[in-house]
Structure formats: structure tokens, C-alpha cells
Amino acid sequence: MTLVKFNNGQRRNTAGPRFIDVFDSILNDQFVNRATVNKTPAVNILETETGFDIELAAPGLKKEDFKINLDKNLLTVAAEVKKDETAEAKNYSKKEFGYQNFSRSFTLPDSVDPNKIEAAYTDGILKLTVAKKEEAKLQAREIEVK
Known part of the structure; x- marks a missing residue:
């Protein structure tokens, strides 16, 4: 170190x-x-040909702590952290770990398929995969010059 x-x-x-x-x-x-200190997790959003990948850095949580809702085109990710009573009883000389409740909302474009949203929590990263509708996917083709 x-x-x-x-x-x-x-x-x-x-x-x-x-x-x-x-x-x-x-x-x-x-x-x-x-x-x-920012109280909301950092986010990465990647647009691919087939959809969007949304990653939230939220270490120290469990997948049961997350609540993900979709209301029309508003995707909301929230986490409610239960307080650890045994940690409060300890006499820390310095305590920097702090897990707090948060909520982040994302407005999804009309091109996404609301029925194809998946979430996975691995190694402190919550990854949401939001698929695009078939008609919104980019169709590649060659155009002939006349």
C-alpha cells in the first residue's frame, strides 16, 4: 500500500x-x-445495435436490496438498505463505509421493448439490459449508386 x-x-x-x-x-x-460524497451510484450507459446496457456501481448491497420499476417509459432503480444494529453498537475510531438508500430514474426512448428488460447483480455492479424493438434495430444494407 x-x-x-x-x-x-x-x-x-x-x-x-x-x-x-x-x-x-x-x-x-x-x-x-x-x-x-455523491449519494447515488455512478452509472454507465452503453447503446448497442440490439439495446441498452445500464450499469450501476453499487458495491456492498445484496440483490434483494434493489427494487426496479417501469412506469410507462420511466425506469426507476432504487435500493433500500437495512441498518445493521450490531455495527452501531461497535465503537469505531473512524467509519467511512456508508450504505444508504438511493433512487435513480432513467427515461427510456420509444424504441425500447418494455417486455424485454433484464437485471443481474454481480461483483457490486447492477447491470440492466434493455432490448430495442425489432423495428428500431439498425438494418444494415448496401445502397447501389446509379
Whole structure:
């Protein structure tokens, strides 16, 4: 494991090195990191000839935690995480793992087949496969020049 120092290990010594060390550790550990953490999972969307592949990065969850709904052309993926009572009883000196409820919605185009949506959860990635309608698939053909 390699530790990376920011600012190349140089500190601003205008107020004294101990003063900055104290406030850096307080601000970096408690306020700044938690305030800037995104609470929704990152998403990759890939369009292929036959449909769309939607991947959500949601590590630490179980497939039973997910709830996927389709209402007209709005696909909603939500996860409800049950709190672990034994984890709250432990006395952590630092706790950065945080599994929270989330909900993401995607507006599907008219070209998708609502009856052909599949979901699989493997290695922390929820993958949704949304098939296109047959008439929406790209038909490749050669056009003759006259």
C-alpha cells in the first residue's frame, strides 16, 4: 500500500505547523469528504445495435436490496438498505463505509421493448439490459449508386 501526500508534503507555515495539522485533519476527515460524497451510484450507459446496457456501481448491497420499476417509459432503480444494529453498537475510531438508500430514474426512448428488460447483480455492479424493438434495430444494407 502506498500513501500519497498532497502538496508534495509541504505545509503553509504562516500560523504554525501544528495549527494547520489540527484543522486539516478535522476538515478533511469530518466535513469536506462527507459533504462532497455523491449519494447515488455512478452509472454507465452503453447503446448497442440490439439495446441498452445500464450499469450501476453499487458495491456492498445484496440483490434483494434493489427494487426496479417501469412506469410507462420511466425506469426507476432504487435500493433500500437495512441498518445493521450490531455495527452501531461497535465503537469505531473512524467509519467511512456508508450504505444508504438511493433512487435513480432513467427515461427510456420509444424504441425500447418494455417486455424485454433484464437485471443481474454481480461483483457490486447492477447491470440492466434493455432490448430495442425489432423495428428500431439498425438494418444494415448496401445502397447501389446509379
